[in-house]
Amino acid sequence: MTxxxxxTPEHTPEHSPGHIPEPLTDPGEPxxxxxxxxxxxxxxxxxxxxxxxxxxxxADRSDGADSADHPDQAGSEPPxxxxxxxxxxxxxxxxxxxxxxxxxxxxxxTTPRVDPDLVERPARVLPGAAGVLAGLCGTAGCAAxxxxxxxxxxxxxxxxxxxxxxGAAGLGxxxxxxxxxxxxxxxxGFGGLARGGTGRAWVLDLFxxxxxxVRRTGLMWVNPLxxxxxxxxxxxxxxxxxxxxxxxxGVALQVAVLVVWRVRDTARATLAxxxxxxxxxxxxxxxxxxxxxxxxxxxxxAVEAAQDALTRLVAADAEPVGVEVFAVRPVxxxxxxxxxxAMHRRRIAALDAQHRATVLSSVVDSVEDTVTRxxxxxxxxxxxxxxxxxxxxxxxxxxxGRSETAP
Numbered sequence: 001m002t003x004x005x006x007x008t009p010e011h012t013p014e015h016s017p018g019h020i021p022e023p024l025t026d027p028g029e030p031x032x033x034x035x036x037x038x039x040x041x042x043x044x045x046x047x048x049x050x051x052x053x054x055x056x057x058x059a060d061r062s063d064g065a066d067s068a069d070h071p072d073q074a075g076s077e078p079p080x081x082x083x084x085x086x087x088x089x090x091x092x093x094x095x096x097x098x099x100x101x102x103x104x105x106x107x108x109x110t111t112p113r114v115d116p117d118l119v120e121r122p123a124r125v126l127p128g129a130a131g132v133l134a135g136l137c138g139t140a141g142c143a144a145x146x147x148x149x150x151x152x153x154x155x156x157x158x159x160x161x162x163x164x165x166x167g168a169a170g171l172g173x174x175x176x177x178x179x180x181x182x183x184x185x186x187x188x189g190f191g192g193l194a195r196g197g198t199g200r201a202w203v204l205d206l207f208x209x210x211x212x213x214v215r216r217t218g219l220m221w222v223n224p225l226x227x228x229x230x231x232x233x234x235x236x237x238x239x240x241x242x243x244x245x246x247x248x249x250g251v252a253l254q255v256a257v258l259v260v261w262r263v264r265d266t267a268r269a270t271l272a273x274x275x276x277x278x279x280x281x282x283x284x285x286x287x288x289x290x291x292x293x294x295x296x297x298x299x300x301x302a303v304e305a306a307q308d309a310l311t312r313l314v315a316a317d318a319e320p321v322g323v324e325v326f327a328v329r330p331v332x333x334x335x336x337x338x339x340x341x342a343m344h345r346r347r348i349a350a351l352d353a354q355h356r357a358t359v360l361s362s363v364v365d366s367v368e369d370t371v372t373r374x375x376x377x378x379x380x381x382x383x384x385x386x387x388x389x390x391x392x393x394x395x396x397x398x399x400x401g402r403s404e405t406a407p
Contacts, residue, residue: 113320114268114272114320114321115272118210118267118268118271118272119265119267119268120213120265120266120267120268120322121212121213121267122212122213122214122215123202123204123211123212123213123214123222124212125214125216125220125221125222126220126221127219127220127221128193128218128219128220128221129219130221131189131190131192131193131220131221132189132190132193133189134185134186134188134189134221135185135186135188135189135190135193136189137182137185137186137189138182138183138184138185138186138187138188138189139182139186140182141178141181141182141185141186142179142182142183142186144182145175145178145179145182148175148178149171149172149175151171187224188224189221191224192221192222192223192224193219193220193221194214194219194220194221194222194228195218195219195220196214196215196216196217196218196220197217198217199232199233199234200230200231200232200233200234201213201214201215201230201231201233201266202214202222202228202229202230202231203228203229203230203231203266203267203270203271204222204223204226204227204228204229205226205227205228205229205271206223206225206226206227210267210271211226213231213266213267215233229270231263231266231269231270232263233262233263233266234262235260235261235262235326236260236261236262237258237259237260237261238258238259238261238277238280238281239256239257239258239259239331240256240257240259240281240284241256242254242255242256242332242334243255243256243257243284243285243288244288244289244336245288245289245291245293246289246292246293247292247293247294247295248292248295249295251295251335251336251339251343252335252336252338252339253293253295253333253334253335253336254333254334254335254336254337255288255293255330255332255333255334256330256331256332256333257284257288257310257328257329257330257331258327258328258329258331259280259284259314259325259327259328259329260325260326260327260328260329261280261318261323261324261325261326262323262324262326263276263322263323263324264322264323264324265321265322266322267322268320268321268322269321269322269323272320272321272322273321276321276322276323279318279321279323280314280318280323280325283313283314283317283318284310284314284328286317287310287313287314287317287328288310290313291306291309291310291313292306293306293330293333294306294330294333295333295335296333296334296335297347303330306330307327307328307329307330310328310330311325311326311327311328314328359399363395363398363399364395366394366398367391367394367395367398370394371387371390371391371394
């Protein structure tokens with residue numbers, strides 16, 4: 001280790017402005033007259049110590065360290081920078097861990113969200129007899145109040161078997177209060193009567209809040225203050241108009257589908273969406289472009305695969321609004337008008353090619369069978385040339401015969 005200590009006062013000429021440093025001789029080099037130029041020191045009032053550069057990149061200290069690694073030992077000399085191991089210098093820029101291209105998981109299909117508390121639950125209703133009884137009691141109360149006030153018409157009194165009351169006080173505040181109570185009871189009794197039918201339900205709503213669903217049948221009494229919405233819960237089907245779609249090759253099609261569905265949750269079907277039938281139609285229209293529909297003339301397997309895919313998509317979209325979809329079946333598949341003519345010609349050409357291949361296979365089989373029988377039975381003895389001529393003549397004859405008998 002070479003240490004150079006300089007104590008230079010401020011008035012020294014070597015530190016004056018514009019001073020050019022003199023060449024200094026490195027004590028570690030042989031005195032051969034070669035000089036090394038060093039830049040001027042920036043610290044003027046302290047001692048400067050030269051540290052070999054290999055100590056800055058020194059690895060972890062080990063027990064068998066060389067004495068050249070300790071600057072305090074006497075007689076140590078700085079190693080040659082050209083002979084240093086370049087491995088420590090690599091640690092200046094540690095390699096960053098390569099980012100692994102992890103496959104991103106597929107995003108789940110987005111489904112509409114509705115209020116989780118909006119679930120169908122049974123509403124509280126009373127039998128219809130309770131409403132009829134309340135209505136009759138209210139009517140009887142009104143009749144009794146009229147007789148008490150002495151305002152009962154004579155004909156009505158005679159029909160009820162009552163005698164006209166003499167000295168009645170007339171209609172006063174008490175009589176009017178009795179009229180109001182009896183009339184309200186009659187209105188609530190008769191106004192709350194409802195008739196439930198099979199396959200139909202009532203969704204009850206009170207001031208914008210869901211109060212329950214009634215699926216009972218027969219005569220019942222429902223609070224007249226509740227708003228009633230009738231919902232059809234029977235199994236239903238809907239056949240739509242031709243809608244745009246495409247097959248596996250991207251050819252434009254016109255598809256009419258038959259949807260079999262029913263309302264499973266009346267609360268969501270009525271309150272979570274404005275019109276669940278319109279919503280179902282929009283779901284079908286959105287699912288058709290995402291599923292390749294089997295082209296006209298496709299096999300049964302392709303048709304069933306397209307039907308299953310359509311059913312799954314539409315059922316997943318309609319489930320949050322309480323609609324249960326059982327099947328979405330394409331009942332009529334046609335090519336779009338812009339490609340109908342071209343696809344018709346293509347289909348005719350394919351059928352013609354298939355017919356030609358069938359005829360050719362039949363002719364070849366017939367010729368082979370004829371030549372084999374003639375040869376094996378010993379009827380004729382043919383060499384290669386004669387065999388080729390016979391095969392040619394038989395092929396022409398069979399093809400001509402098939403063409404004449406073809407419809």
